[in-house]
Amino acid sequence: MIKKTKSGRWQVDAELSRGKRIRRTFDRKSDAVQFEAKVRSKSPSLNTQLNTDRDRRRLSELFQLWYDLHGHTLNDGERRFRALQRFAVRLNDPYAKSLTSTMYARDRRQRADAGISDKTLNNELTYIRAVFNELFSLGEITYLNPLSKVKQIRIQEQELSWLTDQQITEILNAVRDRRPGSNPHLEPLIRICLATGARWSEAENLKPVSLVNNVVTFSNTKSGKVRSVPISAELSHFLHEHWRLHGNFTSSIGAFRRVLEKTGIQLPKGQATHVLRHTFASHFVMKGGNILTLQRILGHSSVKVTMRYAHLAPKHLEEAVKLAPVTHW
Structure with a gap:
């Protein structure tokens, strides 16, 4: 010095x-x-x-540097950057090198007390760690990640909810019974998700050029990989006719939530539109679909994620009865 x-x-x-x-x-x-x-x-x-x-850069400066060098390349880079900026503000923007595990843990406790979910808190920890790891790799900082030893909150895995055939009919009927002038994109988006297992955002990003020869191609996916899923000729015609009359999809998640509330169907917190993806996967497995095929359709990077649906397979259920320690009472 x-x-x-x-x-x-x-x-x-x-x-x-x-x-x-x-x-x-x-x-x-x-x-x-x-x-x-x-x-x-x-x-x-x-x-x-x-x-x-000699490093006197503030936390906000490091976050900006991370975004300029790397964050802007990520699909959710802007969203992460906003979360990082809010973190810096909550800590009064200290020198980045002075950040400690204790400072972070206190902020996390306050966030938890304010009702922020454990999943969101874990995501935020991942974002902050990624900043220090990336800048260290690039040679922009010379000190190690100050949060490297902080443990994530252990989250109890929730049971995946899925819709029955009756509930699917109930939702579609509720969509069709809405007053004239309501969001016209809701039914096609629901049908796409139920037919392909797509995420709601992936369905909203579809355009006429994404559907060729009864095959839907999803781009700008969560994994960054392009994937294609075949659909029925009837649904393909329905979608092209919809685009011809109403144009490209617009944001419709709010409309879906309102319809869901009218049906009275109760879902776990955070599983509104995602229940459609779970429904496709659950019905696929229950009807004898292959887990590895399902992995490719859903675009999971690891089959471990897809295995969450394995317990719904018919053979799996049969074996539970056949191999149980007590079969007769």
């Missing part, structure tokens, strides 16, 4: 190793800088220490 003394001279002060320090004073700052560079070149550990000591 270089600092100006009371006498107006410039002092280099660095710790070469535990208990061993080096101090030199110079009349000119340029000489002090040259000496520091010379010492630093001969001591990698000192190089890290000096760079860290």
Whole structure:
């Protein structure tokens, strides 16, 4: 570290190793800088220490740097960046290098007390860690991730909800019974999700060019991979006719939630439109569909995620009865 003394001279002060320090004073700052560079070149550990000591960037500056260098390339980069900015504001934007696990844990506790879900809190921890990891990899910071040892909140896995044939009919009837002038895109979006297992956002992004020869192609997916799923000729005709009359899809998730409320169907928190994806997967497996095929249709990067539906397979249920320790009472 270089600092100006009371006498107006410039002092280099660095710790070469535990208990061993080096101090030199110079009349000119340029000489002090040259000496520091010379010492630093001969001591990698000192190089890290000096760079860290001189790093006065605020947390918000590091978040901005991360977004400029990497975050802007992510599908959810802007959303992550906004969450990171809010975190910096809550902590009064300290020096980034001064962030500690305790500071983060206190903020997390306050967020939890305010009703923020465990899943959201875990996501935010992932975002912050990713910033420090990425900037360290790029050589923009020389200190290790201050939150590397913070544990995520353990979340109890929720049972996946899915709709019965009767409930599907109930929802579609509720959509068709709405007053004239209501959102026209709701029925085709619901039918796409039920027929392909698509996420609601993936369905909303579809355009006429995405449907060719009765095959729907999804792009801008969560995994970043393009995937194609065949649909019936009847649904294909219905969609093309819809686009001809009403144009491209617009945001319709609010309309879906309102219809869901009218039906009285109760779903776990956070599973509104996603229940359609679960419904496709559940019915697919219950009718004997292959898990690996389902993985490709849903676009899961790991079959472990798809295995959540395995317990619905007919053979799985038959074996539960056949192989139970007690079969007769």
